[in-house]
Amino acid sequence: MFRNFKVVSHVVFGRGCFSQLDEILAPRRGADRSCVAFLVDDVFKSQGLEARLPLLGDDLLLWVNVDDEPKTRYVDALRDDILARTVMGGPGRLPDGVIGIGGGGTLDLAKAVSLMLTNPGGSADYQGWDLIRHPAVYHVGVPTLSGTGAEVSRTTVLTGPERKLGINSDYTVFDQVVLDPELIETAPAEQRFYTGMDCYIHCVESLNGTYLNEFSKAYGVQSLALCREVFLNPRRPESEDKLMMASYFGGMSIAYSQVGVCHALSYGLSYVLGLHHGIGNSIVFDYLEEFYPEGVREFRVMLDKNEVTLPRDLVAGMRREDMEKMIDVALFLVPLWENALGPDWKKVMTRERIRDLYERM
């Protein structure tokens, strides 16, 4: 059985293509008093981007904050807010679209909100694989940071009361992505680097994993090549175009592959320490030479060339229960371990070994 991979069905790519969003949304807009909900990273408040949003009539602009990684209760609150504000459209009236504009966190919020507008209950109920029952509201992703692959993935990674885990579903996939390299040009250098490393690391994990086939390999190999062009060379005019494609291809490569040891450990670290995904992965990856020797060596060259210094000693002095929770979160991610280490991964990756790895960080 091979996954029937759901692909984002409309992609526009090009410098300045964000200006086409208005026209892209036009045929999706319903009758009077309908609305589109724009979820925009609040770092763009009072910046040039705000004036370029194609807001019409009753459209909603929700500034979202992703200083912390997206939480399930935040998703539910945003959903409730949208439903409260769109009730004027008539009982049961849903928005015609949800547009996420921001980095991976904002895109994940937009995906999760679009799902929770049509699926009953709380978003924590759907953390896992294929638990969603109803198609989402039409949803569009506009990345302003590249590397997570959130623009193409079938997951939305949320921190819930129990664990950090995605809502993995075909319905999670965006209906449209707008890939405008100009939008990622102003990202802060460290954030750009760490987010790019998310892509680099997941390519290394997927290309070295046991799940790989030629579909995922074709995407992964090219994504890795683009990451190298971007992060081993001085920045050039076309660097952001390449970085945006690296992220898109990195996301596509997950079709028939999985991430591995780094992502599993990084999920645990982020859950307890509240670290962002990109920096969490980078911190963990530096300790994984035994699993990914070439990848880790090249990663260190990238750190060096991009003048980035990793934070150290984050785990020293951690409370015992936090450490155990971190290990629990990491061990829960069975497909990641199985991809990295094969079906007998439990013999290789014990609680003790994970604890030992964490204690070095």
Place this chain on the structure above:
Amino acid sequence: MFRNFKVVSHVVFGRGCFSQLDEILAPRRGADRSCVAFLVDDVFKSQGLEARLPLLGDDLLLWVNVDDEPKTRYVDALRDDILARTVMGGPGRLPDGVIGIGGGGTLDLAKAVSLMLTNPGGSADYQGWDLIRHPAVYHVGVPTLSGTGAEVSRTTVLTGPERKLGINSDYTVFDQVVLDPELIETAPAEQRFYTGMDCYIHCVESLNGTYLNEFSKAYGVQSLALCREVFLNPRRPESEDKLMMASYFGGMSIAYSQVGVCHALSYGLSYVLGLHHGIGNSIVFDYLEEFYPEGVREFRVMLDKNEVTLPRDLVAGMRREDMEKMIDVALFLVPLWENALGPDWKKVMTRERIRDLYERM
């Protein structure tokens, strides 16, 4: 303005995944007496594939012949045949799906038939760009030859009363493709080579074209790399998986690029001589060293390694009106020339120069 690229929204890839077609079609099947129309290349008649077709109830099996390149009148006849045979489902009842199983010609027939089931008139009326007004019937592509990119493209290339030209439309794109490398393993060696060269050549044309951006480049570079792995090396177990991905990526690379000189001339040659697309491209490409020097040199190495000898002297002694028709067909393909030679292509590529190129073939 950038094209909002329509992508095939469901892709399944893997050895043996053809067996999942039944399950993929299940949710698309409507109420009683509905049917799915299978258009299958008649080279598979009485072969193992026939027994594996997931035919149910009133499903139609139409063996199609693509000894000649698909004609508009053949499309219209197939459409009429389907409508005549499905009338028992009730007036105006359309099939729930059209499934094309074969090489690029068969896939193009399936795409065209699915469009003509919902769009009035004859298929020749829609040869051109974005002339289709109504969405097609749900349609699935199952390639048994790789290289044309027909599985992902927004065109269906047809020979009409006036010219050889595609029906280019977002509605042309398949809703689903089933990429099973086992299905291409038994293709005759020459046909496999010429069809693969279609992919190789269109990558060379798109990577050397003026339309290219980083989206198309990312796909084109990887497609070319896969073509090299397949055609510069002895055949290996994973060769057909790679060839299938080369074709998929080659098709995707056309998003923001175009083919060039070779395809334009080859359309003319095929129109008049009835040559198949793959062999037509190969014959033409060998004379295009002045436009694609590295590509043509590498192509000749591939010819050599795969022990293929190109037919020669096809144009010698051709009637004058046939030659003029060939030039007309080639010159009509404005986007191809513009991509290859820039906006001033008419100054570079005159009727005389095309005639001179053709006369050498």
